[in-house]
Amino acid sequence: MCLGIPGEIVEVRAEAELRVARVRFAGITREVCLDFVPEAGVGDYVLVHVGFAISTIDREEAERSYRILEELGQTAELRASRASSRTRQ
Secondary structure (H helix, E strand, O other), X not given: OOOOEEEEEXXXXXXXXXXXXXXXXXXXXXEEEOOOOOOXXXXXXXXXXXXXXXXXXXXXXXXXXXXXXXXXXXOHHHHHHHHHHHHHO
Protein backbone atom coordinates (compact mmCIF):
# COMPACT_ATOMS: atom_id res chain seq x y z
CA MET A 1 0.00 0.00 0.00
CA CYS A 2 1.33 3.45 -0.83
CA LEU A 3 0.59 6.35 1.44
CA GLY A 4 0.10 9.91 0.23
CA ILE A 5 0.31 12.76 2.73
CA PRO A 6 -1.72 15.94 2.15
CA GLY A 7 0.09 19.27 2.29
CA GLU A 8 -0.27 22.91 1.27
CA ILE A 9 2.02 24.49 -1.31
CA VAL A 10 3.67 27.59 0.15
CA GLU A 11 6.25 28.33 -2.57
CA VAL A 12 6.90 27.25 -6.17
CA ARG A 13 10.07 27.63 -8.20
CA ALA A 14 11.93 26.12 -11.16
CA GLU A 15 15.02 24.10 -10.38
CA ALA A 16 17.04 22.42 -13.16
CA GLU A 17 13.99 22.06 -15.45
CA LEU A 18 11.77 20.72 -12.63
CA ARG A 19 8.92 22.47 -10.84
CA VAL A 20 9.72 22.27 -7.16
CA ALA A 21 7.62 23.45 -4.23
CA ARG A 22 7.92 23.90 -0.53
CA VAL A 23 4.93 22.07 0.91
CA ARG A 24 3.73 22.43 4.50
CA PHE A 25 2.75 19.29 6.43
CA ALA A 26 1.64 19.67 10.06
CA GLY A 27 3.78 22.75 10.57
CA ILE A 28 6.93 21.53 8.82
CA THR A 29 7.90 22.08 5.19
CA ARG A 30 9.50 19.76 2.68
CA GLU A 31 10.74 20.07 -0.89
CA VAL A 32 8.36 18.36 -3.33
CA CYS A 33 8.48 17.82 -7.10
CA LEU A 34 5.38 19.19 -8.88
CA ASP A 35 5.99 17.74 -12.33
CA PHE A 36 3.04 15.32 -12.05
CA VAL A 37 0.65 18.17 -11.15
CA PRO A 38 1.56 21.05 -13.48
CA GLU A 39 -1.64 22.93 -12.58
CA ALA A 40 -0.73 23.17 -8.87
CA GLY A 41 0.31 26.51 -7.41
CA VAL A 42 0.81 28.38 -4.17
CA GLY A 43 -2.14 27.86 -1.83
CA ASP A 44 -3.20 24.58 -3.45
CA TYR A 45 -3.24 21.30 -1.56
CA VAL A 46 -1.49 18.25 -2.96
CA LEU A 47 -1.18 14.61 -2.06
CA VAL A 48 2.52 13.74 -1.75
CA HIS A 49 4.20 10.33 -1.98
CA VAL A 50 7.99 9.92 -1.65
CA GLY A 51 8.70 13.54 -2.53
CA PHE A 52 6.36 13.79 -5.53
CA ALA A 53 2.99 15.54 -5.60
CA ILE A 54 0.74 12.95 -7.25
CA SER A 55 -2.58 14.84 -7.28
CA THR A 56 -4.25 18.05 -6.21
CA ILE A 57 -7.01 17.94 -3.61
CA ASP A 58 -9.23 20.55 -2.01
CA ARG A 59 -8.65 21.88 1.49
CA GLU A 60 -11.50 19.90 3.04
CA GLU A 61 -10.19 16.63 1.61
CA ALA A 62 -6.66 17.47 2.81
CA GLU A 63 -7.91 18.13 6.34
CA ARG A 64 -10.06 14.98 6.36
CA SER A 65 -7.19 12.85 5.06
CA TYR A 66 -4.77 14.26 7.62
CA ARG A 67 -7.21 13.58 10.48
CA ILE A 68 -7.56 9.96 9.33
CA LEU A 69 -3.78 9.57 9.08
CA GLU A 70 -3.45 10.92 12.62
CA GLU A 71 -6.07 8.46 13.88
CA LEU A 72 -4.14 5.62 12.21
CA GLY A 73 -0.88 6.80 13.77
CA GLN A 74 0.70 7.54 10.39
CA THR A 75 1.89 11.09 11.15
CA ALA A 76 4.50 10.22 13.80
CA GLU A 77 7.37 10.83 11.35
CA LEU A 78 6.14 14.35 10.67
CA ARG A 79 5.79 15.12 14.37
CA ALA A 80 9.24 13.64 15.11
CA SER A 81 10.80 15.64 12.29
CA ARG A 82 9.17 18.82 13.57
CA ALA A 83 10.42 18.19 17.13
CA SER A 84 13.98 17.45 16.00
CA SER A 85 14.10 20.61 13.88
CA ARG A 86 13.08 22.66 16.96
CA THR A 87 15.87 21.18 19.09
CA ARG A 88 18.47 22.03 16.42
CA GLN A 89 17.53 25.72 16.41
